[in-house]
Amino acid sequence: METRVRRKTPPVRSLADVAMGRAWTIEETQPDDRKALFEAYLAAARLGKMEAMTNVGLHFLYGDGVRRDPKRSRMWTEKAAALGDDVAAFNLGLAYYFGRGVRKNKGLAEAWYRLAAARGFAVAEGNLVDILFASPEAHQLKEAVRIYRKYARQGDPVATYNLGLAYEQGKGVRKSLKRANAYYETSAKGGYADAQLALGYNYSNGVGLPTDAMRAFGWFRLAAKQGSAKASFNLGLMFANGEGVPVSKARAMRHFREAANLGHVRAARWLRKLEKA
Structure with missing residues (x-):
């Protein structure tokens, strides 16, 4: 029987889904006008407009309306983050996590995700927990479980599944197949496919269940x-x-x-x- 999915967290949301959505849907712009839009953002960024700096960073990152330049992307994004932009801090976390224009550095990615989350950008906490749950350090695993538990109590089926995974693997909590399957069932009833797969596997193989x-x-x-x-x-x-x-x-x-x-x-x-x- 095929083993179930062992994904710790939902896929990291892309810049296009998060940061670009906030900034680039302010106005609908045709592809032919992307250069003009970039130049408008650049002018605003040079005048100190924080959100425009974040947008300029994204344009340089994706080569949208301008030649792609990851270093300039990081420069403008760091400027925006220094001024307090939560999305810019999140983008830097992504940059260091994936190595976009910088060397991969999980420690710096974690730091930027924490800052973005502290500034109120909730998505960053989801990315942070991905790093924490993969850590061998007990204190980080416990923090990951606290985050999963917080969102599970809010009815998030993905967090509920991950909490079940923590109990099944004994990561950050004492191992308990009974609790793991209870969380899987709650998540599965919430429609989360990975939890449904986990329950199917556990019923098929008698893992904590008859x-x-x-x-x-x-x-x-x-x-x-x-x-x-x-x-x-x-x-x-x-x-x-x-x-x-x-x-x-x-x-x-x-x-x-x-x-x-x-x-x-x-x-x-x-x-x-x-x-x-």
Whole structure:
């Protein structure tokens, strides 16, 4: 049975989703006018306009309306951050985390994310916790759990799933499969596919739960409907091997094909195997 997703946090949100959204949707600008928009932001930035400095940094980073220049991007972004811009601080965290125009430095990324979060940019805390949960340091793991717990109490299904993951792995808390599965179930009922996949796996393999193929099938099916390749693969295995469901080559192939189309290598192998049978 395919193991479940071990993603610690949701994917880091892109600049386009966060910072650019705040700054670049102020006015709708056609592609042909991007150079003029950049020049307008640059003029405002030179006059000390903080948000314009952040925007100029983004234009230089993406080469939008100007030649791409990561060093100038960092310079303008640092100017904006020094003036107190929360988005600029977040952008610097991303720069150091991914090595955009600078050398990768998780320590500096953490520092900038903390500053952005302290200034009220909530998204930064989500990126910060990604660093904390990957740390071998006990105090950072405990801080990550505190952040997950805070958002889980607000009903965030992703944070709830991550809290379950912390309990299953014993990271930042005492290991408890019972609590892990309880958090997975809450998250899964909130519609989070990774939690549905985790429950399917745990019911299938008896991880802190009684082995129950039908419940496993139900959770895998929900996750597969949301595009989970691993869930589709597991459904294929269940139909191929008759685990909790009648053996069905046709249904197994359908689910393997779904998973293979999503890039699942083992599913593609199973599909070829069944096609030759």
